[in-house]
Amino acid sequence: MLRVEEIEFQYPQSDYRLRIDRFVCQAAQATAIVGPSGCGKTTFLNLAAGILHPSRGVISVDGVEISSLGDSMGATFRLARIGLIFQEFELVEHLAVRDNILLPVHLGLRSQRTAIEAEAKRLAEHTGIAGYWRMHPRNLSHGERQRVAICRALSTKPSLVLADEPTGNLDPLNKRKVLDVMITTARERGQCLVVATHDVELLDAFDAVVQFEELNQSRESTTP
């Protein structure tokens, strides 16, 4: 479960401010955060992941207050418990699809290698990228790269999945298919799924939809 309470955040030397009084995403719940580009959705996801730290307030995942964890502990927690899908995919160009998906294993989850690899293969089958296992990202289309990023985020079976426009580069058919995989997986495993999107036609698939402008209590609400 993700719980955000009375947080404030401001980028250094910027007028942008984020203030959220309360946000909760329960386990096995898929929540969509919608809002125009630049309204701060990505910043909120980075705060929820512990990549950015609020100047005030509490962010906790499964009861662990990640905003108070140090760099090393926070990173270890994120690696094991949080799956991230980035807007720009963030695939490593010199690694094959397989190693991109198994990146959490290379970065520290060695003991779970077998389980993660099995799950990665299952997800790759479901998302239709199993045939690209040994290929490098540069040889894949935008949609295929995005699916690799989704597989990487889900293969560790995290309790919280944060996705930033995960279907932004997919065709309508694949959009629905990929989102279904994410939501079904989240529900089956009791994961908390938070998706930032502006794709309104997909909102019906989510359990909850939050307008970001309503969430952010601050008046200055345009990211730098």
Add this chain to the structure above:
Amino acid sequence: MNPGGIAFLSWKHLSHRPMRSLTLVTTIALTLFFPRALQVFISESEDVLQERARSTPLLVGPKGSSIDLTLNSLYFTPQQLPPLTYAAYENLSRQRFGTTIPVHSRFRAEEAPVIGTSLAYFELRELMVVSGRMITRLGDCVIGAQLAARKNLKPGDTITSSPENVFDLAGVYPLRMRITGVLAPNHTADDDAVFVDLKTTWIIEGLAHGHQDLTDPGPPGESGESGKNVVRANASVIEFNEVTDENITSFHFHGEPGAYPLSSAIVVPRNQKQHALALAAYQDKDATAQMVIPLSAVTDLADTLFATQRLALAAFRLLGVAALGLASLVFLLSFRLREREMLTYAKIGASRILVGTLKAVEVTIVVISAMILARVAVSLTRSLASDLLSRFLN
């Protein structure tokens, strides 16, 4: 932290751009290799030069440059030195300073030095005949292994001494020498030399010669005019340019033997006392000959020669520091370009320490590979240096 995973990620990046990685490894390897290789060469050069000097305890020659005398007698380099007289050599031999070995290295044959000496020289240098036999008479020679291979010569062939000046019509005739044996290689100047008896060099010098018998009654007026008790030779007398079994008895010497020349004499004292006595005997400033310790002369020469190379070594080291600085800059730029990749690792769950370790492992792989490459190259240089230097320096 997963050490295997970090090593894997580092290796994947390095192998993804093999040319870039190879260039980095080679640059660092060369930076490490050049100063070390030069050091090896300097050290090996000193050893090679000093090895021959070390096996030549003392040298007696005409007064003048001790280095010129040493180079001429040990390495057979052509030098314009005044000769040592045979009388001086005999005087030295009588003084019982140890074994004395004459060396006369003025002449050349097929661009190789012709060394007039005694059999003791072969013992001193541990030179063995591997093909044929040792010299037994005037006009015989044994040749070094390198010369034999270079000129494709073997026992039974002949080699002719080169005239010192082809325009000197009154000069000595070239002497055709019979090759009786080929010496085993010892990787010194001996490998490219022609060894003859000292007296054979005197034939080349023109101090001895053989010609047809003037008392032999040939056709009148052909070889000379003979009265009752007078034999008068003229220019039609045939002079031999080769010593053969048939004409060897006709060879004879002219002039005062004590004035016959040689280049130097090697002295091999049997003990420390003889060594000290020999050195003391040549302390006199008025003496016409000098005694040289070849090792000291070669060490002085090496110090002078290698002073420049040591400067080059310092320059190489400075260049090395600059190259390493450049390599560090390449790494820094590379990491800067890969900032996004590192940020991805951090976002997924890599701590700052892990990202730092990842960079360090990558640098370490490159540096260790470069060190191994440099080490292999230095080992190869060391194994080849001795042989190469023996060829070039001797």
